[in-house]
Amino acid sequence: MNTIPFGPRNPPEDPLLAKAAELPKDVAPPHDLWPGIAARLGEVEKPAARPFRWPLALAAGVLVASVSALLTWSLVRAPEGPVPSTQVAKTTPEPVPTDIVPVKYGPNSGLSAKDFGARDELLRQFRGRFASLKPETRAAIAKNLAIMQTAADEIDAALAKDPASGMLKGMLVGTYKQELQLYSTVVTAGDGLTRRI
């Protein structure tokens, strides 16, 4: 693969960014948010019972350094009650989507119900395939549909101010076409049987 020597020139250290770095990282909320959080914790599933997994070397270091402190801490602070039994459950920091939200186009888009009718059929087939893709692929698709949604919203807001702009209308149509192309690629991928007579 050729390496194309592109890339922006690295700008010198920017004084504005240096000032931003000096801003306090911590900002205290106006009032204590814990009561609201605690109330909601009671409504959600508790963390899974499987052992907390920590990189082995780090776990060893933490264990050696913290055994005595843990004993001290347990004497100082009474436990919150018996440790509840928990269910084994698969949870991930970021939920993997099992469905997608198609892009919504604003009132200034100029796209009609007829345009979306073509998309509906494609979506029906797409959803059948989407759920069976790898989790990371589903996540990538969902993220990019969100990016397209942001784009559609920005264009629609701009069209509200300049409804005659051919540039903006072209961009919106382009975004819609890219959305359709995404669905189409997934629908037809790896599907040799569809080409049988």
Next chain:
Amino acid sequence: MPAGRVDSSAELVMRACRGDVGAFEDLYRQHVGRVYGLCLRMTGQPESAEDLTQDTFVSAWRSLPGYEGRSSFSTWLHRIAVNAVLAKRRSPQGRNEVSMTDELGEQMEFEADAPMDEATPIDVERAIAGLPPGARDIVVLHGIYGYSHEEAAEMLGVAVGTCKAQLHRARHLMRARMGEERAT
């Protein structure tokens, strides 16, 4: 804190994983400032920032078993917070909020205010708050919280080049906001 207590996050996370709400409250108190600070600066709205901070910690509680220590707990919380902010922007309510601070409106505000003579921390905060969302996100993550371009891009779900471009744009806009000379 009790005498002799060492790195609390690791122990607290382990205990919270076992359902210890008290340990999780301690984690909250240790990290709420950074989470709220990030949510506040990314949204520019204190009320939204409070809701998103709560959402972040509730999500973190649910997702604790998935935390494997590859990044610091603070960074992991920030990832959850960023996702919460972006999800809210995508929601119908969030879209309405974004449209009220669209780029056009903010740019008009830049033109209306008089430039500042000195860049005080308040000036910098105000300049960041006045940025459009994409540029603001990268200034908050990279400029304030020190994440690399690659980390910020991954958290925001955009390409690294987009982050760099947004940062470049943010510098221009902030300089205009604060009355400094535009770079050529």
Next chain:
Amino acid sequence: MSIRNVCLAAATLAALAAPSLAGAETSPNGQPIMKHVNVAPDATVEVSNVQGRVEVATWDKNEVELVAELESPKDELEFEANERYVRISVERPNGKYRHDDDDEDDATLTLRVPKGIRLIADTVSADIAVSGLRGEQKLESVSGEVQTQAFDAPVRATSVSGEVSVVGNGGKATVSTENVSGSTTVGGIRGDYHGEVVSGEIRATVAAAQKIELNSVSGDIEIKAELTPTSRVNMESVSGTLTLKIKPPVNAEFDVESFSGDIDSCLGPKAHSTSKYTPGSELNYTQGNGGARVEMQTLSGEISICDR
């Protein structure tokens, strides 16, 4: 592959004589399955795979040779062929599109084909790697990487989240790439290039460019181009950065417009605001003798133009 092309392929199949070789095979012992068929030098070869890899290389024989390695005993290899048409497909019956967490078995298809065949390859997550093929290519994957070379015949390379790479060899192929979140790299091509991304990046070098059309939603596009007097360049983004570097001397008309992003050009005059009350700016001028035409538009991204 677009729905239209799938219908076209089905119609093509319908018009053919009965295939001389057909059937489904599995590989219960994990042994490679080998197929061999004589074909016309400009035959069409279609390859379809779910997970694993598709590798296509060329040779001087008018023959298609396939070596299929199926790790999963559940995978079936479909092979149909006659002199004008070869179809190869890996099927996973009973939920062939189902991705299970423990279903990591790959299917590797290695082909050798005549240089002039027309190749259609599509996969779900399998990578596609093609080398030395002079005929028309349509390569598509959802999450696999797509790598190929371009000569004189049209090349279309698409991936949703995988990387796309097209390396030119001095020919005049029309190259088309589509990518959603993966990165696209195109180098050493001449002639026409059409590229689309959503959030991924495009890095391209085009010599003797004729028609360049590049579209992005939020991804960045950087292109180095050598313009001719008849070149037509159109670059558009919603929020992505557009960077155009033109090999000097530059002779072109520029029509550049941004709704709210910045325009930075080291050629000609500076961009000017379109209105006192809006952030938009535009740049319209002729550099040198004109001839080529460059149009660049963005909603909120940045545009950068230079000759170095």
